[in-house]
Amino acid sequence: MSKIICSAAIRGAHKIVGTAEAKCEAALKKWGPVQELGFPNTTYYLPIIYGILGIPVKTLGDAKGVLDKCKELLPAQVSDNVWLPYLAPALEAGMATFFAEEIVEAIRYLEEPNCYTQGENPLPDNIWLGAADDVIMRKRGVEFVDGTAPGFAAILGAAPTSEIAAKIAIELQEKNLYVFMCADHEGKTMSEQLVEAGVQIGWPTRLVSFGPSYTATVFAMGFATRAAMSFGGVKPGDFAANLHYNKDRIFAFAMPLGTVIDEWYANAAGAINWGFPTIADTPIPEILPTGICTYEHVVSNIPHDQIVARAIEVRGLKVTISKVDIPMSYGPAFEGERIRKDDLYFECGGGRTLGVELTVSKDMSEVEDGKIEMVGPDLDQIKEGAKLPFAMLIEVAGRQMQPDFEPILERQVHHLVNYVQGIMHIGQRNIMWIRVGKAAVEKGLLLKHLGKVMHAKYHQDFGNIIDKVQIKIYTDEERVKEILEMAKKVYRQRDKRVEGMTDETEETYYSCTLCQSFAPSHVCIITPERTGMCGAYNWLDCKVSFEINPTGPNQPIEKGECIDPAMGQWKGITDFVFKASRQKIEQVSAYSLMNFPMTACGCFECVATILPMCNGIMVVSRDFMGMTPCGMKFTTLAGMVGGGNQTPGFLGVSKHYICSRKFLIAEGGLKRVVWLPKMLKEEIAERIKPICEEMGIPNFPEMIADDTIGTTEEEILPFLEEKGHPALTMDPLM
Amino acid sequence: MGLSGIEIFKKLPKTNCGKCGVPTCLAFAMKLATGKAELDACPDLSEDVKEELGEASAPPVRTVVIGTGERAVKLGGETVLFRHEKRFENPPAFTLLLSDKMDEAEISAKLTKFKDTTYERVGIVLQPAMVAVKGECKDTSGFMALVENVCNNTDAGLVLMNEDVDALSRAVKSCSNRKPLIYAATRKNAETLGNLAKELSCPLAVKGNSLEELAEISEKLIKMGLKDLVLDSGARTAGKSMEDQIIIRRSALMKKFKPFGFPTIVFPCEMTDNPMKEAMIACQMIVKYGSIIILSEMKGHSIFPLLLASMNIFTDPQRPMAVEQKIYEIGATDENSPVLITGNFSLTYFIVSGEVDASHVPSYLLIKDTEGLSVLTAWAAGKFGADTIAPFVKKCGIEEKVKHRKLVIPGYLATISGELEEELPDWQILIGPREASHLPAYLKQWNA
Amino acid sequence: MAVEIPKVAYAGKIKEIPLGREGNTITVGGESCYPFHLFEGAMPHPPKIAMEVYDRAPEDWPDTALEPFADVAGDPAAWARKCIDTYGAEMIALQLASTDPNAENIPADEAAAITKKVSDAVDVPLIVFGTSNVDKDTEVLKAVCEACEGKNLIIGPLSEGNYRAIGATAIGYKHTVMASTPIDINLAKQLNILLGNLNVPDDKIIIDPTTGALGYGLEYCYSVMERIRMAALVQEDERLQFPILANLAKEVWKIKEVKLSETEAPLLGDQKKRGILMEAMTAQCVLLAGADILVMRHPEAINLVKESIQDLMIRGEG
Structure with missing residues (x-):
């Protein structure tokens, strides 16, 4: 904590409390202690005092009592020879400041009943609105709760010019924030500057001119304090709950424009109690994280053209974009559209030209949200039928972003781009392929618009993990080549990372209960080496899914103590499954077919089952329609094992899991596999190669029977014997 | 199990x-x-x-068969308390009560109604299952004649009821080849009726005045070697029946309590004089474990909803019901009517056809076999993709029925529109709404 | 012979939710056992029936359903009064059908004015339904909340798409919300978690897990309700321990089988009685699955269900 700030804040607080005392004394002399005191039309009395202390100030006498408490709260002035003022005294000084200021403002209402207008809009002769009454409070407060207004900027002072004031105000408006204005800087106020600049102020435009003095800050803080009581169910006097509510839910911050005087410091210190940081345009000392606000507490010397963006970042406010602003329709209805040769205007990638798309994460400071860069010709500069190289580099930054999420975000490009009417997108990474139709180009669609799409949709769909998105699109061959080289490097790293992830290296696995709607007791356990049996969800997907939707079907599970490493049983997993299956499944193994196998939902990619005569395991995939050696077709098997039941000897598995080193290791792993449909065998042949080599049987795939060899156990057994299949000599399965 | x-x-x-x-x-x-x-x-x-x-x-609730041949009725065989845990196995047998106190005209009218009452839904025949013949008169000849009359008139399963053990025995013997349910062994006559049932291999109902008495008689009969029993706890109010039925089913399933491991028989007809209320109590019994539900009448307006309810509750939750793959014409269609396609999950069909009906826009609804899966699930399982829809559209005969070539696909399947247009080059693929409830608005602005 | 009753060990309890304005509330919920399992737990507040009122004269109702309200259709306040005065309604459910963008699409403030009028005309708890159009419902229900401050309406449906906006407004004006999800226990739970995160108080949440009519998907809704209740009572799933609402009338009365006359379908019997039983039996099934509030239409169907509830609330001797 900066000593300069602390001492200034405490100094300011002393001044303000002193002023309040003097005013109170004078008022008491004039009206006596039973004189009613308060803000108009509210049942929350002086809301900060009521909310924090639980004291309903109804009279001047009550106010006097509160001021006495203020003096107790006020820490001693910081002297030059004390070097360690803590944050706490400054925060207490800030609290005392607000209590005193509320009393000052209440006395102002008493002395000059018409000092503020009563209503939502300024009057021709008086632009100052004063405290929000309960009607305004409820109507506007709702917007703070439902997210239409995420928070407010409390601006003290004035910008250097009216134009800058207007720019800042409009930028804040665009982020749906309320702007609460008070105090002057060298005789100028932001409210007056806005009027000068022709900007309409008042509650309806969210530009609220509270009052000309810094003491009007309490109208903003009082608003926040009442929101917690009115919408958060916080009881008056429960200050901890009130402050937490505000920190977690009201995205507010203070923005002093101009010289920060002691009194402002005092107010800023007070606001930190609510978790509201200060973002200043002047070079005052900074306070970096200490744990009360979400991130930094005071950042300073921010140029006016960056101040809003910086404030939003420091307060941890999420950007919301409701519409994808492009000249074409946008939505899932266009996902399946085809662009045929005759309709084709432009294409790239798909083996026709170089094409690549890449999403990477960056430091917060390296990404400018919403920036879209286009290098090389766009659609309006090329002829029909043209082909160009293409690279789209999406750079994202976020306080919750992790490099692990990159591939998942990147995978979204496919359907997000496909949602654009008139565009067809196929593939991903450097095998992507885009076609743009003539009609789309006629309507003015540009490649640059894809940047807008990605910016808007990333914010919409992944707002929880992303704070900033910028997009660079290249059709210039040299640059595309550069990006492609970079992408290849990234892909290699990613692939390595995924390969390097094992069930041992991670302590947290994920659940998937998406299918419980039709399989009530089904719980899929997804580990790095065991993807969901549907094949659609791997461990990373689940991790992201949880970040995005913390109450959703993918929950993290601490695997806990290992009960049996070969079976794949852990204490944490067992407990979780018991609960999530609503007490139906008492034990589950991640790696076993025979002992407490995982339940099956119904949407598994493949089913594994035993072939008793061959002492082995067969796996059949959904796309194989024929009879299998176990005597059941896929559909029959699916009917037998689905519905959330644990069926020893039968298990839903994904294709990916067949190729995992953890595949049914309780039964001996891949070595047990004696039969696969030919198409499945061919599909996974490449992927199981390394495992076969590790097993010391590089030609193992040749030993696995398939439907061309036979579809009964009797037919395939001689084949297995001839090949010397290892399963025949393994321990009996049953 | x-x-x-x-x-x-x-x-x-x-x-x-x-x-x-x-x-x-x-x-x-x-x-x-x-x-x-x-x-x-x-x-x-x-x-x-x-x-x-x-x-x-063996299931904890024994499967008991009443009657023979095509109209044999399977009861019990239940393994769960709640249908979502697996499924309810055998839907209740709605049974018409005829008494020897009724006059001939009433009996004949009721019997005719009973025989006529049959509905088909999703390829399943819904009908009342059995006739209960009750002897209440001192003179047993009327009872015997009624049993004969019913036997001659219907192949349906029979429940024979008489407190007079002799009359009951004679009646049972007269039609034992029909495997009627003998109603009912009580504390007094358990041995006689037990032996009769054993001798004739007929199922036997057991009636107690309380659950305790019921258990006692049931146990006795089991010891005598009887296997096919049906339980009546004697409850004759809705509340008490509910309680007894739950306790019987739970005892069988959770405690493996053998004396209660059988289907049950319940009597809404004895619980009220109001036929509407009787139907409501019967509905309760469908949900909460009644196996034979005795009703005083079979009117379309009450038996139809009861059969529907029973079909709903006894649907296998893991095996969606499917409707037949074909063109369904809704309203007075002509060559300009819209053509829509969806899967053959019965619920999809009912909801979509209902909304199309409500739109008052006559339309062709193509139902493609998706093995009873809903649209998205079927698509994901490869049963409702362009490659399978196209051949169906070509072969189903819709091209002869309409002049235009516009096909409306479910909004959730927008993603296959391109592929489908390639497979069906003559057709324009239109993307319909995602929710069936938006179909009326959609169809109203549809132009050929 | 002694019969040991195998009892279920209930670990949870449904929350008790007071509905309606202060001083005149009806409480729902509070169960500590499965529906009507009175031999092993308590149902302190028997399920309640809300009678439907429409904001306009219905066009597509069969005469058999419209007949009891023919004299008040088109005047929602009078309709609501008739439900209370003539048919003894315990609650009113106002269906703002004409706000549907696919129908008349009346503006939000008009809908709010209608609601205000109805709410001023009745003293029983008032449920207000939008049309399940995420955006329009947001506008309409927000306006309704504001116009009817202090009445503790039950408003809905709130879905994943609009729970924030409507939920926040409901908090501000102190109304109860109906969390609506499409036939899925996990989605139901998730929406309740989200409402909790938004700070909607626990005594202001009702679950609407979606209801289908007899013959039209009832079994799915039945099982979801049953599962929600099991999770709440036996598996201590705290976020599912809320009363359940079944908005069933509008589902039942739109199906073909209630619209066919006896002449058209002789095997289906009397059209009026059939419609009444279709509605009453749909209600009977969801009651047994765990519904606490039934939204119903036909007075005779309602009477049948009321009697049913009474009968099931008596354990009796025989």
Whole structure:
């Protein structure tokens, strides 16, 4: 904590409390202690005092009592020879400041009943609105709760010019924030500057001119304090709950424009109690994280053209974009559209030209949200039928972003781009392929618009993990080549990372209960080496899914103590499954077919089952329609094992899991596999190669029977014997 | 229950002889485990193994059959308390009560109504299952004549009711080949009726004045060697019946309490004089465990909703019901009517056809076989993609029925529109709403 | 012979929710056992029936359903009064059908004015339904909340798409919300979690897990309700321990089988009685699955269900 700030804040607080005392004394002399005191039309009395202390100030006498408490709260002035003022005294000084200021403002209402207008809009002769009454409070407060207004900027002072004031105000408006204005800087106020600049102020435009003095800050803080009581169910006097509510839910911050005087410091210190940081345009000392606000507490010397963006970042406010602003329709209805040769205007990638798309994460400071860069010709500069190289580099930054999420975000490009009417997108990474139709180009669609799409949709769909998105699109061959080289490097790293992830290296696995709607007791356990049996969800997907939707079907599970490493049983997993299956499944193994196998939902990619005569395991995939050696077709098997039941000897598995080193290791792993449909065998042949080599049987795939060899156990057994299949000599399965 | 397929498999001969109708012993074991096959289908099982497996795999509520031939009624066989846990097995038998106190005209009218009452829904025939003949007059000749009359008039299952044991015995003997349910063994006559039922191999109802008495008589009959019993706890109010039915089912399932391991018989007809209320009580009994539900009348307006309710509750939650693949014409369609396509999950069909109906826009609804899966699930399972829709559209005959070539697909399937246009080059693919409830608005602005 | 009653060990309890304005509330919920399992737990507040009122004269109702209200259709306040005065309604459910963008699409403030009029005309708890159009319902229900401050309406449906906006307004004006999800226990639970995160108080949430009519998907709704109740009572799933509402009348009365006359379908019997039983039996099934509030239409169907509830609330001797 900066000593300069602390001492200034405490100094300011002393001044303000002193002023309040003097005013109170004078008022008491004039009206006596039973004189009613308060803000108009509210049942929350002086809301900060009521909310924090639980004291309903109804009279001047009550106010006097509160001021006495203020003096107790006020820490001693910081002297030059004390070097360690803590944050706490400054925060207490800030609290005392607000209590005193509320009393000052209440006395102002008493002395000059018409000092503020009563209503939502300024009057021709008086632009100052004063405290929000309960009607305004409820109507506007709702917007703070439902997210239409995420928070407010409390601006003290004035910008250097009216134009800058207007720019800042409009930028804040665009982020749906309320702007609460008070105090002057060298005789100028932001409210007056806005009027000068022709900007309409008042509650309806969210530009609220509270009052000309810094003491009007309490109208903003009082608003926040009442929101917690009115919408958060916080009881008056429960200050901890009130402050937490505000920190977690009201995205507010203070923005002093101009010289920060002691009194402002005092107010800023007070606001930190609510978790509201200060973002200043002047070079005052900074306070970096200490744990009360979400991130930094005071950042300073921010140029006016960056101040809003910086404030939003420091307060941890999420950007919301409701519409994808492009000249074409946008939505899932266009996902399946085809662009045929005759309709084709432009294409790239798909083996026709170089094409690549890449999403990477960056430091917060390296990404400018919403920036879209286009290098090389766009659609309006090329002829029909043209082909160009293409690279789209999406750079994202976020306080919750992790490099692990990159591939998942990147995978979204496919359907997000496909949602654009008139565009067809196929593939991903450097095998992507885009076609743009003539009609789309006629309507003015540009490649640059894809940047807008990605910016808007990333914010919409992944707002929880992303704070900033910028997009660079290249059709210039040299640059595309550069990006492609970079992408290849990234892909290699990613692939390595995924390969390097094992069930041992991670302590947290994920659940998937998406299918419980039709399989009530089904719980899929997804580990790095065991993807969901549907094949659609791997461990990373689940991790992201949880970040995005913390109450959703993918929950993290601490695997806990290992009960049996070969079976794949852990204490944490067992407990979780018991609960999530609503007490139906008492034990589950991640790696076993025979002992407490995982339940099956119904949407598994493949089913594994035993072939008793061959002492082995067969796996059949959904796309194989024929009879299998176990005597059941896929559909029959699916009917037998689905519905959330644990069926020893039968298990839903994904294709990916067949190729995992953890595949049914309780039964001996891949070595047990004696039969696969030919198409499945061919599909996974490449992927199981390394495992076969590790097993010391590089030609193992040749030993696995398939439907061309036979579809009964009797037919395939001689084949297995001839090949010397290892399963025949393994321990009996049953 | 409780034996897994693998555990059963271990006891089987492992010959893969196929005589049971499935290719392998493993497949047979799985069918046994899921209750889809009978042990007797395997010719090579020793009696010991049969007994062991039979014991272990028999459902806790015995399956009792009343009647013979096509109209034989299967009851019980239940394994769960809540349908979502697996499924309810055998829907209740709605049974018409006829008494020897009724005059001939009433009896004949009721019997005719009983025989006429039959509905078809999603390919399933819904109808009342049995007739209960009750003797209440001192003179037993009327009762005997009524039993004969009913036997001659219908093949449906029979429940014979008479407090006069002699009359009851005579009646049962007169039609024992029809396997009627004998109603009912009480504390007084349990031995006589028990022996009669045993002798004639007919199922026997047991009536107690309380659950305790019911258990006592039931146990006695089990000891006498009777296997096919049906339970009546004597409750004649809605509240008490509810309680008794739950306790009976729970005792059988949770405690394996043998005396209660049988289907039940309930009497809404004796609980009220108001036919509407009687139907409501019957509805309660469908949900909460009544197996034979005795009704005083079979009017379309009450039996139809009851049959629907019973069909709903006894649908297998894991096996969606499907409707037939074909063109459904809704309203007075012509060559300009819209053409819509969706899957054959029965609920999809009912909801979509209902909304199309409500739109008052005559339309062709193409229902494609998706094995009873809903649109998105079917698509994900590869049963409702462009490659399978296209051949169906071409072959189903819709091209002869309409002049235009516009096909409306469900909004959720927008993603296949391109592919489908390639497969069906003559057709324009339109993307319909995602929710059926928006169909009326959509169809109203539809132009050929 | 002694019969040991196998009892279920209930670990949870449904929350008690007071509905309606202060001083004149009706409480629902509070169960500590499965529906009507009175031999092993308590149902302190028997299920309640809300009678439907429409904001306009219905066009597509069969005469058999419209007949009891023919004299008041088109005047929602009078309709509501008739439900209370003539048919003894315990609650009113106002269906703001004409706000549907696919129908008349009346503006939010008009709908709010209608609601205000109805709410001023009745003293029983008032449920207000939008049309399940996420955006329009947001506008309409927000306006309704504001216009009827202090009445503790039950408003809905709140879905994943609009729970924030409507929920926040409901908090501000102190109304009860109906969390609506499409036939899925996990979605129901998730929406309740989200409402909790928004700070909607626990005594202001009702679950609407979606209801289908007899023959039209009832079994799905039945099982979801049953599962929600099981999770709440036996598996201590705290976020499912809320009363359940079944908005069933509008589902039943739109199906073909209640619209066919006896002449058209002789096997289906008397059209009026059939419609009444279709509605009453749909209600009977969801009652047994765990519904606490039934939204119903036909007075005779309602009477049948009321009697049913009474009968099931008596354990009796025989």
